[in-house]
Amino acid sequence: MSTEDRVRLARIALGCLVEPGRKDVFELVAMDGPEAALNRLCAGDAAASEAVQSRLAGEDPWNLARRQLAITERVGARVLTPEDDEWPGVRLDDLARISRPTLSGGTAIDRDTFPPHCLWVRGALPLGTTVARSVAVVGARASTPYGDHVAAELSYGLARKGYAVVSGGAFGIDAAAHRGALAAGGPTIAVLACGVDRAYPLGHAGLLEQIAETGLVLSEWPAGSEPLRFRFLIRNRVIAALTQGTVMVEAAARSGSRQTLHRALQLGRAAMAVPGQVTSATSVGCHEELRKPEVLPVANIAHVLEEVGRIGADLAPPVLGPERPEDQLDEVEQRLMDAVPAHRPMLCGDIARIAGIPVRVALAKLPALVTRGLLEERGGAYRLPAARAGRR
């Protein structure tokens, strides 16, 4: 067996033997590598060993990994590990940075936020490039027709603009989001809290099939895994991490989707919520989140694109093109630039008059625009550089 094969099998075994996200296991793997970490865990030499051994039940871990690989193949899925080209490390690695130490008041959920060891995937698209432009659309299972409508509209619009819509495959807002993206013919990704071969919820068997055909169904848990209650909260961090931003469409006061939004915030992704009527219980969670200055209200697709584009420019591959010098202009500078005609020079006084800016201010601002290469000056007259004039 090659070293690559052994690393891969070790990661699969880890994915099967420990719940995802654990800080101690992640640090063990980071320090010793997947193989040695697996061996230590199985040898009873680590904090998680007891849990690992109880799951292993005497089986050889390498054997278990091979058996899981065979099952994965049989259900028409594949396993991705960080060694794969399509592994979205640029996104998932951020999960190693948001862990909060657990005080007696905290919970393991806030400590064990680390990246998955591997991902089980159904669907032909390469994961990494698919999520490069992606937005999570999440919300209440017990949604209203209003929420379903907005989730479908936003997701349709995002898909039309070339964004993959990521959600959790649940009833309500999740389903409306997936269906909106499917209706636009765009890729959509369902991130499950159970094996990718499980139809959960059962009523979504057809929807999940359809998603796998044109998009991706993925999970941190091996094929066959149960949708245990606590796994949904663990799973949410992956929805937030994979995407450039999360839109919460409807959420009651106590809603799991609020946690997804918190993860997006912690990860420095765009965190957005859709307003609704303040008399609607399914919008209470949205309005509470919107009271945080860092959560932006989004009322339409343009709002979402603006926010995702902004964050994208900082943290992700550029989405709206590379930053240009004129992106840095203040309002007055922008007005001065707009006043300069495309193909002839103009004197400062005329530029000021057209821009509606005092000449004194124009006199102070225009030379700086020359220094920054945005204008050329000759004999007191300003003009656009040839390259820039051509863009008008």
Next chain:
Amino acid sequence: MSTEDRVRLARIALGCLVEPGRKDVFELVAMDGPEAALNRLCAGDAAASEAVQSRLAGEDPWNLARRQLAITERVGARVLTPEDDEWPGVRLDDLARISRPTLSGGTAIDRDTFPPHCLWVRGALPLGTTVARSVAVVGARASTPYGDHVAAELSYGLARKGYAVVSGGAFGIDAAAHRGALAAGGPTIAVLACGVDRAYPLGHAGLLEQIAETGLVLSEWPAGSEPLRFRFLIRNRVIAALTQGTVMVEAAARSGSRQTLHRALQLGRAAMAVPGQVTSATSVGCHEELRKPEVLPVANIAHVLEEVGRIGADLAPPVLGPERPEDQLDEVEQRLMDAVPAHRPMLCGDIARIAGIPVRVALAKLPALVTRGLLEERGGAYRLPAARAGRR
């Protein structure tokens, strides 16, 4: 005629002869006093003189003021000037600070934001103390049942908490706000863009009567003045200035109430907007405003009170009591303080354990709390100072 009488009559004449808010007239009055300013304006010696003389039409300005006083009395109103005890100078004076110079792109509305020369008032309550605790509730004339419901609920709640509800007396949200406050038996104030003797809109003749009976109807324009279109935007700055904060309940994209909210922002007052369905045209203005980080979404009366209280602590007579040292505590410090029992000293390790804070952190934080007078320390044990313990 006493000096006081002459100042008062001069201000009334100014209120009759120039549109409110003008920067040049305000500065003339500030420099020369009301009498001399009036004389200069009437003598043709100022920028506003032409307009003044055309309104004066040859009449003696002092005569005009006396005539207006008689009219005011006849319609059951009174005139307030800055010399009156009930003049809310602490609020209105802020209007002298938000004027923006007019570029060719700007409008006089943004330059001429200065305080009124006088106010015409109907109703028995003293204006100054009535607006000391007050909130503006404004919004679309073409409101929906949802908006009317929320405006009435919020205003009812505010009135029950002892806040005067200030609005513009218009159809729609304004009317719902006034009626909500009236239903709670609380004072409400209608700030009109015409004379206080005018029933405008006509359909609100009864409502305005009712407001004058238990609250106040007020205006910067003399009795008999027409509700000219441009006066509504001039008037809005007074609604924003009189109150601790402005709540915009429903507003289409182009709505005058957005300008009231902008004034509140410029004045450093709490600026709040009520979310609604993103599919509702009458909430578009609210959602656009909510995209500004300084505009807070409010979904219920508690949200409004929280925001008004916060601003109140800064700019207005304290509403939620004076600021206390413990208001400055961070989360960890608060937890440590909470863990210290009321009437006996406790060791650092026990405080840390109860608070669920690492001992290392508690060791670093507790001495600083002693320095700030929040705790006392003796022999490594911490206790509350006697005064503080009594408050538990």
